[in-house]
Amino acid sequence: MNRINQLFDRKRQGLLSLYFCAGHPTPDSTANIIETLYRNRIDLVEVGIPFTDPMADGPVIQDAATKALRNGMTLRKIFGQVKEARDHGVEMPLILMGYLNPIYHMGYKEFFERCRKAGVDGVIIPDLPFKDYLEEVKPVADKHDIRVIMLITPETSDERIRFIDEHTDGFIYMVSSASTTGAQKEFDLEKQAYFNKVNDMSLKHPRMIGFGISNKQTLESAQANAAGAIIGSKFVTLLDELQDPQAAVDSLRDALGK
Template sequence: MTLTQNRITDLFATKSERLLNVYFTAGFPYLDDTMTVLRGLQAAGVDLVEIGMPYSDPVADGETIQHSNERALDNGMSLKTLFSQLADCRSATSGEPVTVPILLMGYINPVIQFGIENFCKKCQEVGVDGVILPDLPLDLFLDEYAPIFREYGILNVHLITPQTAESRIRLIDEESDGFIYMVSSASITGSVKGVSDSMRTYFERINAMNLRNPRLIGFGINNHETFDMASQYANGAIVGSAFIRHLAEKGTSAESIRAFVETIRA
């Protein structure tokens, strides 16, 4: 499928190197920080923003992101609240309009309770371009949800890992739009340090497949070196846990966020 108008596909049509996607948890460190961090990231010049929808049991995430999820839930964050925070972000009525492509990342159960169609509709209304739902399996998505996502113009970004079989990567490439999320190693978020030879072999193997979708590498990207390395093998990278740690330690000011992004991009 091809979507006619979407900020993510538009982005990749104009830029294909060293794209930086930064993840943060909605409602972290404080409930009203969502827009502050989003605007801070845009001002710092990141290419995409991934907003975490907090969940009580995030099995694909490590300690850092799980703690930020718990904190956000304690702050009272919910999908309903998140959509109301994002409601005017694309319009100029409340300050600088947000133009950076936005993805929502989270787990399927809160989305099911919100209602899949209602969720897609809200995403479209507030200007969310895509979602990442790690525990929504590909076949179920294709069987049950794909037509609804398409109707509202919402991309669903799929993950591949070093263990994903080539035939399955081909299938995911066929069924993806926007980009493919390459998990750097067999791991949860925030748990790897550095880049091993086996990772390079994996990255080269995927490169050689000539997939039709661009790729961003995530998991374990936490500084300039790892971002550089990922950008050699893919169209860019995703930073999550390192940014959450930065927010917790250095705060959510525009300067703090700019400083973080600069150390990654250097």
């Protein structure tokens, strides 16, 4: 069974996922960061594929992507570094998150073959059209037992949310805001109404809430309204400032009151 499905079969509440950009802060840091997060019992890790035009990302992740590209990071190198972490005994689910362009240019067949061989469990492609997912991507991903995780936002219609729930597997990435990524101090009433609406839909797949989670308040709110929380910008900032994954994890735990 896919590791993502195994995780949610085993644990349905209080999950924590962290995002970082491959190739940042240093060219060869990816495997070490993954292994550090595994030792610290992080439930799920998203490895960002750096891209020149990350339209859904805020300035922190854009800056990390720019530095990663300057460090020479490529999609092929990412697969090698992920496999290195797997070879060192990492067993938690690993997800690649990136934009369609580099994946499309590699070719879906080669991309998902490399995912399987490297030990990748899922992918998130924010700008993947749902029609292309159903017709071109899903058949290849299913062949290699890779989950394609789709995003929903406060602007996503109920009809589309149910369609995503019906035609995807693993979990649904519930974006807390329709704006770009970035830390927030708390979720407002509008976001809470969105969380309540989706909860009332009784979807069959678990949800993880991301975008804007940076402190105890936003973490607890996300974990109360979904299976867990995804933290990106805050962790990327700490990696950039501290240049050490364990120190970044320790500082993040302090910020989260963990």
